Amino acid sequence: MPIVECDAVNKIYQQGRVEVAALQDINLHIPEGAFIALAGPSGSGKTTLLNLIGGLDTATSGTIRVVGKSMAKLTQTQLAQLRLSQVGFVFQSYNLIPVLSAQENVEFVMLLQGIPAAERTGRARSILDTVGLKDKYKRRPAELSGGQQQRVAVARAIVANPAIVLADEPTANLDSKTGQGLLELMQQMNTERNVTFIFATHDQMVMQYAERVVYLKDGRIKTDTLKQHRDKVEPK
Amino acid sequence: MNMHVQIGWRNIWRNPKRTAVILTAIIIGVWSMIFLSGLMRGIADQMVRNGISNLTGHLQLHPHHYRRDPSVDHRISDAERLAAVLRQNLPAGAVWSRRVRVNAVAGNARHSSGVTLVGIDPAKEAQLSFVSSAITRGRYLRSGDNRGIIVGKALLAKYETRLGRKLVLMSQDATGEISSRAFRITGVFQTELKATEKQFVFVNLTAVQKMLQIDSAISEIAVLLPSHQQADAVAGQLRQALAEHKIDVSTWQDLLPLVKATIKIYDSFIFLWFLVVFIAMGFGIVNTTLMAVFERIREFGLLKALGMRPGWIMRMVLTESLFLLMLGLLAGNLLGMLSIYALAETGIDLSAFAAGLEFVGMGRIIFPVVQIRDVVGANLVVVVLGLAVSAYPAYKAAHFTPVQALTHT
Ligand SMILES: Nc1ncnc2c1ncn2[C@@H]1O[C@H](COP(=O)(O)OP(=O)(O)O)[C@@H](O)[C@H]1O
Numbered sequence: 001m002p003i004v005e006c007d008a009v010n011k012i013y014q015q016g017r018v019e020v021a022a023l024q025d026i027n028l029h030i031p032e033g034a035f036i037a038l039a040g041p042s043g044s045g046k047t048t049l050l051n052l053i054g055g056l057d058t059a060t061s062g063t064i065r066v067v068g069k070s071m072a073k074l075t076q077t078q079l080a081q082l083r084l085s086q087v088g089f090v091f092q093s094y095n096l097i098p099v100l101s102a103q104e105n106v107e108f109v110m111l112l113q114g115i116p117a118a119e120r121t122g123r124a125r126s127i128l129d130t131v132g133l134k135d136k137y138k139r140r141p142a143e144l145s146g147g148q149q150q151r152v153a154v155a156r157a158i159v160a161n162p163a164i165v166l167a168d169e170p171t172a173n174l175d176s177k178t179g180q181g182l183l184e185l186m187q188q189m190n191t192e193r194n195v196t197f198i199f200a201t202h203d204q205m206v207m208q209y210a211e212r213v214v215y216l217k218d219g220r221i222k223t224d225t226l227k228q229h230r231d232k233v234e235p236k
Numbered sequence: 237m238n239m240h241v242q243i244g245w246r247n248i249w250r251n252p253k254r255t256a257v258i259l260t261a262i263i264i265g266v267w268s269m270i271f272l273s274g275l276m277r278g279i280a281d282q283m284v285r286n287g288i289s290n291l292t293g294h295l296q297l298h299p300h301h302y303r304r305d306p307s308v309d310h311r312i313s314d315a316e317r318l319a320a321v322l323r324q325n326l327p328a329g330a331v332w333s334r335r336v337r338v339n340a341v342a343g344n345a346r347h348s349s350g351v352t353l354v355g356i357d358p359a360k361e362a363q364l365s366f367v368s369s370a371i372t373r374g375r376y377l378r379s380g381d382n383r384g385i386i387v388g389k390a391l392l393a394k395y396e397t398r399l400g401r402k403l404v405l406m407s408q409d410a411t412g413e414i415s416s417r418a419f420r421i422t423g424v425f426q427t428e429l430k431a432t433e434k435q436f437v438f439v440n441l442t443a444v445q446k447m448l449q450i451d452s453a454i455s456e457i458a459v460l461l462p463s464h465q466q467a468d469a470v471a472g473q474l475r476q477a478l479a480e481h482k483i484d485v486s487t488w489q490d491l492l493p494l495v496k497a498t499i500k501i502y503d504s505f506i507f508l509w510f511l512v513v514f515i516a517m518g519f520g521i522v523n524t525t526l527m528a529v530f531e532r533i534r535e536f537g538l539l540k541a542l543g544m545r546p547g548w549i550m551r552m553v554l555t556e557s558l559f560l561l562m563l564g565l566l567a568g569n570l571l572g573m574l575s576i577y578a579l580a581e582t583g584i585d586l587s588a589f590a591a592g593l594e595f596v597g598m599g600r601i602i603f604p605v606v607q608i609r610d611v612v613g614a615n616l617v618v619v620v621l622g623l624a625v626s627a628y629p630a631y632k633a634a635h636f637t638p639v640q641a642l643t644h645t
């Protein structure tokens with residue numbers, strides 16, 4: 001069973017009297033363990049799609065299922081619970097709570113999940129070690145570089161063993177070398193922990209890391225390419 | 237430390253300047269609540285004290301009808317039996333004194349006017365009212381000195397007389413005739429209130445009894461208890477014990493209705509003041525918290541994306557408010573107590589307004605009095621209402637839609 005299923009999804013924003021169709025007839029199934037890129041120019045609907053999958057926003061029509069649950073049927077509290085237990089987010093920037101240290105930021109999600117303090121500390125430190133921030137536990141976000149902040153964000157997204165991580169242009173504010181490092185980290189997490197990664201990007205280099213690239217334009221899926229097989233799959 | 241607590245604590249120091257401003261507002265508010273209520277209670281307390289030492293005592297016993305018509309016609313003849321009942325029923329440490337108190341006319345060559353003539357037992361009276369300790373010139377009455385009289389300083393001036401001079405007192409005696417008797421001024425007393433100085437003149441109990449031809453009868457017994465809180469209970473007990481004696485027992489509240497009413501007014505005054513301070517402070521709190529919330533919209537979006545429920549976010553904002561309130565309360569209480577403590581010895585001199593204050597029975601120097609009730613009230617008002625007004629910004633923070641919040645720059 002796919003971990004994310006979008007069927008005939010439309011999202012229309014009402015901007016004053018104008019209706020903006022941010023997504024039109026999106027059909028997309030993502031299997032568990034995928035490492036998939038949502039590509040496309042700015043304004044093509046990538047962020048909107050990620051927000052719908054993450055339950056931050058609701059579709060105008062169509063159905064979205066995440067880990068088998070139909071998003072439209074969940075209350076705000078249930079959506080929050082779903083995000084807390086199943087979904088990790090990595091945004092382009094300002095991912096971290098400024099008043100908390102790197103370790104505390106990672107612990108915070110576990111705190112919300114009710115994991116006891118001793119276990120939190122152990123798990124937070126070990127995941128920070130994995131993302132290469134062994135000596136940065138106590139640093140506040142402002143004392144970390146952009147790349148380091150994104151690594152903390154990935155660590156936080158992954159630490160509670162979610163089913164999927166949604167990353168919206170996670171490398172957009174990084175130089176290409178740092179960006180590549182982050183992508184390699186995400187890839188590593190994907191293979192080691194079998195966590196599904198869905199990331200939005202408009203960067204050609206970033207797309208090369210994906211095993212599958214879904215290309216959006218004007219709110220529609222234009223192409224859906226499985227790169228390992230170099231097969232070009234036409235959208236349904 | 238709990239992480240939620242830590243986050244709240246750190247968040248309030250993100251904008252130290254704003255936090256300092258709102259803390260200052262809370263501190264001044266709390267300080268003024270505590271200090272002003274302390275002053276008001278001090279004023280009320282002094283009114284009670286003045287009233288009580290102004291011959292009232294905590295309890296008074298009178299013959300039936302005396303309070304309606306304080307004349308020699310209403311008197312207690314069997315004072316000894318009454319004394320026996322008192323000895324049995326008063327708590328240890330209580331003192332009492334017999335008096336004859338009647339209206340009289342005092343006159344000399346220059347002036348004559350109505351006064352209250354009080355016959356006292358000098359030794360006993362010294363234990364429970366102001367007279368003996370208020371003598372500023374001459375000397376207090378001696379028992380057996382049936383010609384001496386003590387008058388107030390203001391009366392002395394009004395009659396243009398001085399120590400050693402004669403003063404003639406006239407009053408209706410037991411036979412219904414006007415009898416008069418000449419006294420020599422042996423002492424002058426001074427009080428906070430000029431009206432008291434002009435109203436009361438004191439002579440020996442036996443002198444008045446002779447003058448009014450009432451043998452050993454009296455018109456009043458004043459009782460001073462170890463504490464004024466005991467007044468009601470003891471009065472009840474006495475009323476039972478004296479049921480067949482045709483005696484009225486009154487408490488200081490019965491005898492000083494104006495003081496009682498004034499204390500009530502002060503209660504509402506203090507309440508109003510708390511309200512006014514709080515409304516001013518409340519606006520500040522709402523404003524600050526709203527600013528703090530709107531500055532962090534994106535962060536609340538992030539917290540929602542992480543899976544925080546609206547209720548948790550509300551709790552987070554309220555925790556920050558609670559910290560501000562607690563800090564402000566701590567400093568405000570401390571400052572309030574310190575300033576009251578500093579004035580506890582010297583008091584505040586209000587003699588500039590004394591003419592007006594006298595009317596309500598207040599002295600010239602006010603000593604603030606702390607009532608736990610007021611302090612607890614002030615703190616509760618600030619915490620409860622402070623959190624209540626923070627609920628609006630907290631609700632706002634919790635209900636930004638995540639997408640709006642995340643795209644907010
Ligand atoms: N909150 C919104 N209100 C109105 N229009 C929006 C809103 N969010 C996105 N849009 C519009 O939806 C379209 C898709 O936006 P978005 O998903 O952010 O694209 P991308 O992330 O690919 O750049 C754009 O035309 C954008 O202007």
Ligand SMILES: [Mg+2]
Pocket residue numbers: 046047048168
């Ligand atoms: Mg976008």
